[in-house]
Amino acid sequence: MSPSEWYWSLRMAWRDTRGSRFKLFFFSLTVTLGIAALVATSGFGSNLQRAVATQAKSLLGADLVLSANNQLPEDIQALTQGLAGPRSRWASFASMAYFPAQDQARLARVRALEGEFPYYGTLETDPPQARLRFDHEAAALVDDGLMTQFDLKVDDRVKIGEQEFVIAGRLLKIPGESAMASAVGPRIYIPFRYLDQTRLVQFGSRIRYATAFLADGWDPDQWLETHEKALRAARVSFDTVKIRKENLGNAFENLETFLSLVGLAALVLGGIGIASSVHLYANRKIETLAVLRCLGGRTGLTMWIPIWVSLGMALIGVLGGVLLGLTIQWVFPLLFQAWLPVDLDYQIDAGAAGLVLVLGVVLAGAFTLLPLSSVWFTTPVALFRKGTEPDVRATRRLRRLLGFLLIFCLMGFIVIQAQRPLLGLLFGGGILLLLALLFGLSWLLLKLLKRFRFRRLPPMIRMALANLHRPHNQSALVMLALGLGGFLILNHTMVHQSLIAQFTRTGSNDRPNMILFDIQSDQVDALQSLLTRQTLPKESPIPMVTMRIQSLKGKPIREWIGEDESTQVPEWAALWEYRSTYRAEQSDTEEIIAGEWVSHFSGQEAVPLSLEESIAETLHLTVGDEVVLDVQGVPFTCRIQSLRKVDWQSMKPNFYMVFPAGVLEEAPQMFVQAVQTPSSQAAAELQKSLFIQFPNISSVDLRLLLKTIDDIVRQATFAIRFMALFFVGTALFVLGSCLVNSRQQRLDELAILRALGAHRSQVRILTMSEYGFLGFLSALFASGLALLSSYLITHYGFRVDWVWNPSLILWAVLGSVLLTTATGLMTELGWNPNAILERLRAEVR
Amino acid sequence: MILAVENLTRTYPSGAGLLTVLDQVSFQVALGETLAVMGPSGSGKTTLISLCAGLDQPSGGRILLEDQDLGQLSERARSELRNRKIGFVFQSFHLIPTLTALENVLVPAELAGRFDQEDQARAFLTRVGLAERMNHFPSQMSGGEQQRVAIARAFINQPKIVFADEPTGNLDDRTSETIEDLLFEMNREMGTTLVIVTHDAHLAQKTHRILSLRMGRVDSESSTSALEHSA
Structure with a gap:
């Protein structure tokens, strides 16, 4: 193209945005939050790396x-x-x-x-x-x-x-x-x-x-x-x-990866949002492009008009994201400083921001180019004959090419961001797969909804449900974006609640809520007298004997150490100083899952030992196997007599290894004891008395522990909730874009309804119901995912009982419905419900 | 001869095999002549005008515009030819909604790389009676006014031939009359050839010649009284 043609195409593109600049600007914002998250993350990451590099020596102090x-x-x-x-x-x-x-x-x-x-x-x-x-x-x-x-x-x-x-x-x-x-x-x-x-x-x-x-x-x-x-x-x-x-670098990398993941997923959703807006924009430009072709404009020249507009949108969205991201970088240190062993100072990483800017424009540009394929081969014949389709085969070929270009740009973006090609590819592939899966789920949910006729529902509600399937409504995309944001918030709240519920149960009134440890043998009796004087319910003191493993199945323990956990023993488990106990009775927090419990032992042969199931698995031991333990210099040959499943969540003293009575009574030992204190005052009183009489005995107040854990989890989840806002924000922008795009159609429909005799209140019910349903379905989607994910995390990750609070779901639904309804109603501001004829006449003209 | 159409055939694939829309159509148009193409719906009028303007490719036959075979030209060459030698007036006006009247008129000149035609465009708009509406957008103008802008746009590059597709089809009778007069006057003043596709027998009678199409074939070709007047 000649310079004058470049000039003309740019000038035409600028003219082409007349009357819709605010709308296009709004559409471009759908990628802003994703880019902002990435800029903030990469800046935060480089600030962290710099802090670690400059403060490396002070991390250790020596x-x-x-x-x-x-x-x-x-x-x-x-x-x-x-x-x-x-x-x-x-x-x-x-x-x-x-x-x-x-x-x-x-x-x-x-x-x-x-x-x-x-x-x-x-x-x-x-x-x-x-x-x-x-x-x-x-x-x-x-x-x-x-x-x-x-x-x-x-x-x-x-x-x-x-x-x-x-x-x-x-x-x-x-x-x-x-x-x-x-x-x-x-x-x-x-x-x-x-x-x-x-x-x-x-x-x-x-x-x-x-x-x-x-x-x-x-x-x-x-x-x-x-x-x-x-x-x-x-x-x-x-x-x-x-x-x-x-x-530290590994830990920070994990943190940065998590933050990038959120940013990237928000960017992909925003990209899909901007692509759908460009698709609608391009379709409205078919006539203009056909006219220009008629007037002598080549495809290669006239197509630059929508391309410039799309790239302009991408540039504005990305530029806005970079500026917002640089601002958010101020917030990150506040969110994470408490967790970091280095002092973070805020410095703008121009290189990282510039890289995201360039890559972001390329990626967002690729997102916006894809939908232009549908108008690329617009034929001027369309001006003479309505409905004349562009060259279908050529359009399909171009779409495929631009689709590949988009995936290439996306993967390239991820790989450059991740700085490690393989990790980047896996990461990018994973994100695309996950989003595709979730998008499919939300689409399926909408399809299922379509199958039901809901004949008994009032007509306005039925119509609102049907409106979810209006072309270009992007209901599935809005559900996905809003659902992911809601999921992040709900999931962490549910995990948090499960953890706290665990400790709350432990600290309930009928159970011990204070653990005393480091009790010496000669202090046991005096301690019992003190507890009796203070009328505190208590459990029997439990003896603890320290020991190490000398050999397993006849082979020295050092020869077992290795990283292949299927045949070897990890170093920590091999060299661990085990604190074991002995007793005749089983505790109420354990059950035998293999072998037999032995209460007493006084023989000369191998000592019968009861092993907790998970450590037995780690040490590759089962019933009948031999293990030699070094009990403070004295070797004890033991044979595994039983395997126990232990309820570690009980917060009562539990042990990997339990000996029968009659073996370790004479070994040097210490005691631990659980006590129930009726109030914080009673706990403080006990701690004071303990300190005066037994300064070496330490105590853990589970109430205080609960509060500390609650504070920590709250702080940790706050950062995650903050990141979830990027999803919610992107979802609202996508929703807003969809609503702006379909505004005319909606207003026309409302005008027709009014002309057919619908009351204003009925029209309002229709509008609110439609947006409300979208919010409801998003919350449903988020809740379903969060219930599943929080169950998996609490059950398999933290190994605590999963609890869920129905009122949390109700709040999520309420919040989501309010959010979507408010956003939806905002786009209808300025509509005069009484100006029916004006609207319909305008439509005809 | 400005336009020569020889054995023009256009077929489209359809569910039942090939659909022949134009079948062995031949005619000629002399420089400065006005021609009306008439015929019932589906007779092939629109296809014919699309082919003659180089917007579509024939399945058979030839179209010679100023002795240039359109079928032998590249897409780029056909675009340039349309820009320099052909003007269009459409039934639905087809102005670009985001451009003012003046900018709409300037588009063909700008496409030709001429960015100094503003005075010319203003003169054309004044000529069509829109001196006061130059900076208005299409949505701010009536149908008649929009069609005047379209006429000014069609003539800005001083084309050899103007194709008008039902130019008064969307206008009321009074406005139609004005637009028809304007079109013919401009055509005369500029020495252009005018090909009008129309259902309107009254409009067709204003041209020199009428070409009637039926089922994709030339049904009849006749001179009008307008030819006698001009002679």
Whole structure:
């Protein structure tokens, strides 16, 4: 084409939009939210990557950290002897913290610290120099949230075990830890040299020891490569900046993938929406194109007019999406900061936004080009003879070509976004398949509806139902988009409710709601007296003996370790320190599924052992197999006598391995006990008494745990609900576009109805019913999917009982109906129901 | 001779085999002549005009427009020929709804790459009596006014031949009369050849010659009194 022809086609395209620019702008917005989600996601992702890259070292706080359940073994200490550079050490454990001024106690994660850790990043405190007091007094840094909760001030006191500390400051931020971590277990830092004075280091204490190294002239990853085997053999865990970065990178990638998935699905739906609008637009341009052909315009020239308009719509939609996405990037850190161990700062990633802009225009353009195939071969003969079809075969060929182009662009877009071709292809294929499946489902639902005649319904309602099948109504697409948004919200609400219901049941009045642990053998009797004095219903203390596996079926456990779970044992299960119990009776939270329960044993042969079914499967053990357990240095040869199915949801102490009475009574052991406290006050009173009399005994208040879990789940689902808004928004834009497209037809129908004698109220019922049905069906679609998905997630994922609340579905239906009805009625604003003749005359002209 | 049609045949595939819409039609039109094509519905009038304007391809025979065989031209060449040598006036006016009257008239000139024809277009619109309506859109004009714009558009590129398909079919009698007069006047002034497809015997009588079609064949060909007057 010559430059003057390009100029003419562009000028004609601009003229062609006269009178419908707002409408076309509105149509273009259907892709905006999808693009916005992608821009926001990719920007958030690159901000995260940058944060991890720049703050990588502060994620760990050191170059190498070694940790174990005991002090580092001597051979490992010898290995680290020659490592140049400063080192720090600490011991971490859970303990009750008692605040004398408030006379209250709370379970906390205590870290007894020695050295200058962290070497990278800073331990943020208020006042900033608070940690200096560690050098000359028994000082503690207390979690900011805990200080606020108990109204504590600097220089107040906190008692950990038998040692009292002065609170030197608030612990604001710990490098490498998210704010959510402190919500789960508030942190208290104390000097390491006071660890013994707490008297919490005693038999059975669950203390984790760690040593952190700052590398001076040596490479921690290289050192690790040389000594990894020895560390594993000594059951010493290790962490370097590189490992932490990789683990974090994987986690962030998963988060980004999920967010991208939502954005991409919203974009595909928006793309289908814009394509359907362009289809209608193009069909209205058939006459114009035919006239231009008659006047001497070539197809190759005149077709550029709708192409420019379509590409313009795509550009506006995508540009709007990019701008909105850049704005939303501000919101993402607020949504996720609590979960992230790095500080996010907002920076516009122009490269990522530019890439989405270019790719988005290409993709949205491909979506808009496809429907133009129906008018590409428009023949000018149509002007002389109505209904003259364009060349059907050529149209079909072009449609196929543009369809391939669209799929190619879509897959290309996904692959470039995913940065990994195979993952991108799988991801893209999955999305297309899922959307096709869901679209098919919604289409089927509408088809089923069409089969019913609903003869008993009032005529206006019947007509409203029939209107759902009006050509170009895109009811299935609206249902799909709105349904997916509703599904995301409902699914997470249902899973949330199931989880909370589980804990609520556990914490109900007739069941124990407080677990006491770390009870020493010599404290059992005195503890029972205390509980009796406080008239608290209790269950019998349960003994716990720690042990490790030495061999399975005659083969040393180390030879079993491997990644092929069909024949090998995962490392964690092989090296785990099992806390087992012994008893004569079965508990009410378990049932025997194979073998026989043995109550007592006093023989010389292999000890009969009862194994929980899932660990038996992991260890490849069944009834009759032999296992040798190392019970604190003493080998016990055992034979599996029974397999148990355990109700882990009961929140009562349950065990993988249970011995019969008569075997472990003399072994060093600790106890755990479940208690029922009638109120929060009674629980606080018990915790206080426990702390004063038995400072080493920790307790978990299930009410508090329930609240913490509720807060965490609420925060997690908020982010997902936010993403669901992209679907709902896209659905409303698609719905709005469809309604704008069919507005004239609807208004004509209403005018005819009015002319035939329908009351205004009847017309209103018809309008509201039609939109209401669309909302109702969308909610039905969303609810069905959410019920199925939440069942699968809770039952198979979390392994808790699935509960569903019918009122939730009712609210969803109500919300959806209101939303669609309001959107629908908005598009009919400005219609004068009394101007019937004007409307009909206009239609004739 | 501006237009020569020789043994023109057009068939379409249909459920019952090939449907012959035009069968061995032959006629000629001289430069400056006016011709009315008449015939009942389904006689092949529209097909004939489509073929003569190069909008459709014949199944057999030839169409020579200024001695150029339309069947031998590419799509691009036929488009250019339509733009430079052919004008159209339709029954339903077929103005582009998003363009003003002036812009509608300018479209053929712009398609020819001439973007300096605004004065000419204004003169044409003034000539058809729409000096005050140049910036109005089709939806703001009456049927008669729209057809005047269409006539101005048909003549803007000073074509050799104008095809008018039932040009007064959608207009009332009074307006029809005005439009017919305007069409013939413009045709005379511009020295153009005019081919009108019509059912209206009164309009046909204003042309030099009437070609009657029946069942896709030429039924009769006759001169009118208009020819005698012009002679």
